[in-house]
Structures are given as C-alpha cells and as structure tokens.
Amino acid sequence: MVNLQFTPDLNSYFRRIGYAGPRDASAETLRELHWRHAISIPFENCDILLNKQVLLDPAHLERKIVADRRGGYCFEQNAYFAAALRALGFEVKSLIARVRCGAPAGAITPLSHMALRVRAGTREYLADVGFGGAGLTVPLELGVEGEQATPHEPGKLVYKNGDILLQSRGGDAWRDLYECSLEPVPAVDFEVANWYTSAHPQSFFVNNLIAAIPAPGLRYSLFNREFTILHADGRVEKREIADAVELLSVLSEYFHLDFSPETRFTRPEFD
Numbered sequence: 001m002v003n004l005q006f007t008p009d010l011n012s013y014f015r016r017i018g019y020a021g022p023r024d025a026s027a028e029t030l031r032e033l034h035w036r037h038a039i040s041i042p043f044e045n046c047d048i049l050l051n052k053q054v055l056l057d058p059a060h061l062e063r064k065i066v067a068d069r070r071g072g073y074c075f076e077q078n079a080y081f082a083a084a085l086r087a088l089g090f091e092v093k094s095l096i097a098r099v100r101c102g103a104p105a106g107a108i109t110p111l112s113h114m115a116l117r118v119r120a121g122t123r124e125y126l127a128d129v130g131f132g133g134a135g136l137t138v139p140l141e142l143g144v145e146g147e148q149a150t151p152h153e154p155g156k157l158v159y160k161n162g163d164i165l166l167q168s169r170g171g172d173a174w175r176d177l178y179e180c181s182l183e184p185v186p187a188v189d190f191e192v193a194n195w196y197t198s199a200h201p202q203s204f205f206v207n208n209l210i211a212a213i214p215a216p217g218l219r220y221s222l223f224n225r226e227f228t229i230l231h232a233d234g235r236v237e238k239r240e241i242a243d244a245v246e247l248l249s250v251l252s253e254y255f256h257l258d259f260s261p262e263t264r265f266t267r268p269e270f271d
Contacts, residue, residue, distance in 0.1 A: 008058075008083050012066050016040065025089035027120040031138050034127055035151065037081055042071035042213040042255040043132030045198075045205045049265040054198040056190065058083070070257065071213075073205065074130035075194045078114040081129045091119040096189055097180035100165070101133065112193050113178050115166075117142070126157065126166065132212035133221060134168040134177065142182070152214055152232070171234065209267045211255045220254045224268040227254075243270050 014020065017036040022029050047054055054076065055061075061080045064070045071077065082092045097113040116127040118139065125139035140148050140155050147154040147169065156174060158165040165179040197205050211222040219230040227250050229237040241247050244264055251257040 007087050008062055008080065009066065010084060010087055012062075013080075013084055016066050016069065023088055025085075025120060027123060027125070029088070030085070030090065030118060030120045030125060030127065033084070034081075034129060034136070034138050037077075037129045038135075038137045039214055039216070040256075041065060041077060041129070042211055042257060043073060043077070043130060043135070044071040044211040044255065044257060045073055045209070046070075046211070046251075046257065046259075046265065047072075048198050048205055049209050049267050050263070051266065054194060056194055071211075071255070072130070073132070073197070074114045074128075075190055075197070077130035078116055078128060079190070081127070082116050085116075085118060085127075093117040093182075093184035094187075094190070095180045095182065096185045096193065097178040099178045100176035101178065110193070110196065111189070112197050113180075114190055114193075115178070115180060117182055117184070126164065128166075131177065132210065134170070134175070134219075135212075136166075137214050140166070151216065152219065207267060209265050211251065211257065213255050222250065222255070225270075241268075 017040040019033060019036045021032055056075055056079055061076055065072060065076065065080050082094060085092050095115045095117055096111045097115050098109045098111055099113050100109065103109050114130065118125045118127045124142040126142055127139040128136045134153060136150065136155060137152050138150050140157055142157065144157065147156045154169045156167045156169070158167060163179055163181050166177045167174045168177055197203050200206065209222065209224050213220050217232040221228045225241045227239050227241055241250060248259055248261065248263060251259065
C-alpha cells in the first residue's frame with residue numbers, strides 16, 4: 001500500500017543521487033534534488049516484463065530504488081521523492097493526472113500518472129521525477145504564465161477550469177504531456193491506477209519495454225528494441241538492438257541498470 005507519510009533513509013538516498021547540499025525546505029534545495037534524482041534514477045518498467053509485481057509499500061521502494069539501485073515509473077519514483085521531500089520539511093500533495101502525450105486530440109485518457117504539488121517558502125511548484133521521455137528535470141513554478149526554462153526543453157503550464165496542462169517545447173512546437181487537477185487524492189487512488197498500469201493486459205507498460213534517463217545536454221530512451229539518444233541541439237541518434245545480450249549492455253551502460261546475463265524480458269522478443 002502507498003504510504004504518503006513514509007520517512008526514508010535520507011543519507012542513503014542522497015548518496016544514491018549524489019546530493020551533498022543543504023537539507024532545508026527551500027526552492028533551491030527542491031530544484032537541486034529534483035535535478036539530481038532525474039539524472040541518477042532511470043524511468044523504467046523492467047519488473048513488469050520480468051513478471052514481477054510492482055509494489056508501492058515503503059520498504060519495497062527503499063530497497064528497490066536506493067539499495068538495489070533500480071529505477072521505476074511514476075508511482076514508485078514520485079512516491080519515494082515525495083517522502084524524501086516531506087522528511088526535509090516540504091509540504092507535498094500527491095496529484096493524479098491523465099497522460100496526453102501520444103493520445104489523439106480530444107481522447108479521454110485514464111488517470112494513470114502521479115505528479116507532485118510542492119510548497120517551498122511562499123511559492124508552489126509542480127514536481128515530477130517519474131514521467132520519463134520529455135519529463136521534467138526540474139520543477140516548474142505554479143501560477144506562472146508562459147514558458148519556464150529547464151536544463152532541457154522549456155516547459156509551460158496552461159491553466160484551464162482549475163486544472164493544469166503540462167507542455168514541453170520541442171523545436172518550435174509545444175506538445176502536451178499530461179493534465180491534472182491541483183487537488184490531492186488519497187493513496188488508494190494510486191493503488192488502483194498502479195494495478196491497471198502494471199497488470200492490465202492492454203496497459204502500455206505491460207506490452208512494451210521502456211527506459212529513459214536525462215543527462216546534461218542529452219536524453220537517452222529505450223522503447224523495446226529501439227535505442228535513442230536525443231541531443232540538446234535537436235540531433236537524434238537511433239539504433240535497433242540486435243539481441244538480448246546487446247539489450248542488457250545498453251541497459252547497463254546508459255540507464256545504469258545491471259541485470260544478470262541470463263535475464264530475459266517478455267518484451268521485446270528476439271529471434
């Protein structure tokens with residue numbers, strides 16, 4: 001069960017993400033923690049394709065993300081990040097969102113993503129270390145109109161009828177990532193959404209192997225057998241992974257995910 005009041009081992013977590021800064025609840029600390037988490041802990045759904053259950057209980061999250069140096073998807077990473085922020089004195093509210101990225105215009109998508117509303121001093125921010133792809137590498141300030149700079153693509157929050165729409169700019173075009181209410185939801189809603197995302201036969205995450213992590217000036221992503229490097233200047237490198245051995249090598253070299261040589265995922269399938 002999700003425990004939104006779980007207190008993590010901050011010393012071990014900070015070593016995991018290479019953070020040695022202040023432990024105050026300031027906007028500067030929030031930004032630096034968000035950045036360090038984003039570039040250190042990969043977005044990935046490997047457990048689903050190893051036929052393992054995605055658990056959100058505190059002990060499991062601590063073991064997987066910190067001790068075992070794994071990643072996870074939104075419910076895992078943002079639940080853990082929220083717990084770390086609360087332990088430092090931040091006020092954090094957990095939000096649930098509808099993903100718009102890749103969805104047809106006008107389509108109603110399920111509530112299947114966790115994001116965070118964080119107060120630092122007198123200001124509030126949208127924080128999210130678990131979206132993957134073009135997700136945030138630093139928080140965006142709530143209430144600000146227009147684009148906000150990040151170490152990667154600029155982001156923007158569009159406000160409509162009490163909800164927010166997160167957008168990311170690629171080149172000259174803005175793309176929708178997700179939309180959500182700013183009202184917090186109870187932990188049970190994340191349990192239901194996590195079950196659907198990790199276990200429903202039609203879930204995107206059940207049918208595809210996905211990994212993503214940003215680095216300074218770069219974004220690495222894996223979608224089944226396609227490995228992509230996106231450069232800050234817009235250059236894109238793509239290659240198809242030939243076999244299971246190369247797949248494990250890519251996961252280790254670029255996403256810091258080390259599996260035993262005999263590991264085989266249910267997706268992608270190799271000849």
